[in-house]
Amino acid sequence: MTNPLLSDWTGPFSLPPFGALQDDDFAPAFEAALTEARANIRAISDNPEAPGFANTIEAMEGAEALLDRVAGVFYNLSGADSTPAREALMRDLAPKMAAFSSEVTMNRALFERIDTLWQGREGLGLAPEQARVLELYHQMFVRAGAALDGEAANRMAAIKERLAVLSTAFSQNLLADERDWFRPLTEADLEGLPEFVVAAAHAAGQERGQDGPVLTLNRSLIVPFLQFSPRRDLREIAYEAWVARGANGGETDNRENAAEILRLREERAHFLGFANFAAFKLDTEMAKTPDQVRDLLMRVWAPAKAKAEADAATLTAMMHADGINGDLEAWDWRYYSEKRRVAEHDFDEAALKPYLSLNAMIGAAFDTASRLFGLEFREIDGPFYHPDVRGWEVTRKGKHVAVFLGDYFARASKRSGAWCSAMRSQKKLGGETAPIVVNVCNFTKGAPALLSYDDARTLFHEFGHALHQMLSDVTYQLISGTSVARDFVELPSQLYEHWLEVPAVLEKHARHWKTGEPMPKALLDKLLAASTYDQGFATVEYVASALVDLEFHDGPAPSDPMAKQDEVLAAIGLPKAIRMRHATPHFAHVFSGDGYSAGYYSYMWSEVMDADAFAAFEEAGDVFDPVTADRLEQFILSAGGSRPADELYLEFRGKMPGVEALLKGRGLLEPA
Structure with missing residues (x-):
């Protein structure tokens, strides 16, 4: 029978044929897709014609189209709805996919074609977007080790294969501990x-x-x-x-995996001429250097720690008043902080949840996007990859823009956290391709599903990422959507969170799930007044994790990451009753792949910009100001990676922001 992954997808919106897919389809589909991709790459590298942008770069853009299509489905399903068969295939694919990547980026003939174009770029007459794509391809190959020879090249390929195996194991171990x-x-x-x-x-x-x-x-x-x-x-x-x-001993313990990952990353950086992995990783980010990152984090750490320590004293007194002597512990903080919030702000999370049903918050996110960007959302029928998944066609002025899938509920087969991905990315080369964008969350299922305010913020955050994908308007897939610097990618998502705090949005959408009554104004006022409550705690647990990540990579790889973690936390004086948001054995951002390695700081780097970016709307006198929204779409959401991140932000805002807006937004700025 024909493999549905390899056939043309002829259903509505060319969605993957989820209803026809079997786990047994994936392995042969990957084999066929890898065979086709290898043949396409070989045809480019062996082309006897002189290298040109079309026969080299544009040919590269289409060389792995089938592989992208198969992988786009499989890796989405593996994270959101794993099965034993999918987990086994993930382990099998990890070294194979890494080996293929090395074959491509270390193909000397292919790199020489790209390098020839790069050296002669001034005479090619390239459009700005083409010039940027050429720059990024050249950069990608150099950073992958394309200029290495002999044993160094072989060792680099082996490192990348081993890292792929280790990061897959790290993710699966974590999922197993959470599931079991x-x-x-x-x-x-x-x-x-x-x-x-x-x-x-x-x-x-x-x-x-x-x-x-x-x-x-x-x-x-x-x-x-x-x-x-x-x-x-x-x-x-x-x-x-x-x-x-990730630290329970036995087969799912991640501590040795983390240590080996750090050693291999350091070795990789040294091969490429960098002092350490942080220097290598940050070289292409907005921050540029570890010192720049450390400076930002420490400027936030001092006021956040002072606030947290003052809060800890108050919570300890409350605990002692309950007749419990001794120190406030990490498992006490949230309990006494909630009691304090009720006492000081007369604000009760339980009273809020009936007004934050999942359907209402989806409607709020959609309505905000409609008011800002003119998007419309029409729910469509599946089948999708799981019965919990819902789908919408996204249009603007009658034109199809994207398909958006929402997978909101926790289940044992889904890894923890929340994320946005694209099963298909937007591009124009070879014909208009509309994206298929997925938001995955881990909310508790209910009838109806009621969200906490933090859950609602997560929904808005991930939908901000989705807008970055859906509104992408570029020719080349390499720079589509969220394909931007890691410390810029969180700007659209964190910026979108601000609209959840807009009173008009909550007044319209935060309605009691049973009665339809709007949230009482008194409750809304209490919610907004308490918006910066406990930010000392939240900031400390985050910055502690970001600093540990940075110190793991800015220097010699630690032989014992757990000892290094303790050393870093002792040096900064982490308050006793607060732990890192993500301890090393379950720090998936850092060890389940290279995405946020030496880069967990990027949420805060982006927050500096998102506070300033929302201020642009406030300065316009209307948080839905159409002129500001148009600029946001033109220079941020539609532009992808077509220009360096700092250039795009300057185009949007006219200046780079300082840290003050972030501190003010978190309630950490001392009154003047």
Whole structure:
């Protein structure tokens, strides 16, 4: 029978044929796609004609089209809905895909063609976008080791294969620990919990095949449990299980994987002439150097730590008033912080959730995009890759723009966190190609699904990434959508979060799921007044993780990453009752691939810009100002990687921002 992955996709919007796919289809599809890609690359490198932009760069853009199509489906499904067969294939593919990548980037004849074009670029008459694509191809090949010879080239290829194996193992170990741990809860264990937490625990029990409620390591369940459970003993058990992911010994322990990954990254950087991996990684980012990153993080660290320590003293006093002596612990912070928020702001998270149904927040995200960019969303039928997935056609003025898929609920087959990806990226070369964009979250399923404010912010964040993909308007896939500097990619997502705090958005969409009544103004005012509450804690746990990531890579690779982690945290004086947001054994941003390695700081680097970018709308006197929205789309959302990130931001805003807007936005700026 014909493999559905290799056939033309003739269904609506040329979506993948999800209903026809079987796990057994993927391996032969990859083999066929790799064979075709190798033949295409060989035809380019062996072409007897003199290198030109069309016969080399544009040919490269289409050489792996089938492989991109197969991989776009498989890797999305592997993260969002893994099966034993998919996990096994992931392990098998990791070294094969890395080997293929090395074959391409270390193909000397191919690199010579690209280098010839690069050296003679001034005489090629290239359009600006073409010149940028040539620059990025040349940069990509050089940074991949294309200029290496002999044993150095062989070793570089071996390093990349081994890193692919290790990062896959890291991800799968983490998923296994998250999937396998749960704790049954008795009725006594549920006492004091809001109804939404009780309902989530029962839903988790059903999903795990249990007779009663359970506690899992899904963030949307464990965080509210830590916020509301009066049972300190259970909070400690839950918290320690949560932070022990990847460090439980046995086959799923990630500590040795992390150590080897760091050693190999350092060796890779040395081959390419860099002092360490951080210097290599940051060379193409906006930050440029580790010192620039460290300076930003430490400027934020000092006021955040001072705020957190003052908050810790208050929370400790509250705990002692409850008759619990001793120190405030990490599993106490959220519980007493929630009690303090209720006391000081008269704000109760449980009272908020009925107004933040998933459907309402999806509607709010869509309506905001419609008001800013004229987009319209029409729900479409599947089948998609899982029954929980929903789909929408995105149009503007009647023209098809994209297909958007939303996969919102936690399940044991899905890795933790939230992310945006594209099953198909926008491009114009070879004909207009509209993107298929996916948002994946891990919200607790309910009838209806009710979100915390943090969940709603996550939904808006990931939809900001989706807009970056959907509104992309470039010719070449290499620079499409989110293909930008890592410390720029979070700007659209973090900027979009600001519209969730716009009173007009909440007044229109934050309506009680049962009655349809709008959120009471008093509750809305309390929500907005408490928007910077506990930012000392949030900033400290984030910056601690970012500094550990930076120090892992800015210098000799540590033989014992856990000891290095402790050394860094001791040096900065991490408050006792706060842990890193992501401890090393489950720091997937850093060890499940190279994306955020030496780059976890990028959320804060982008936050400096997103605070300033939203200020542009405020200065215009209208947070939906059409002129500012047009500039945002033209210079940020549609431009992809067609120009360096700092140039694009300057075009949009006219100046680069300082850290003050970030500190103000987090409530960490001392009053004048």
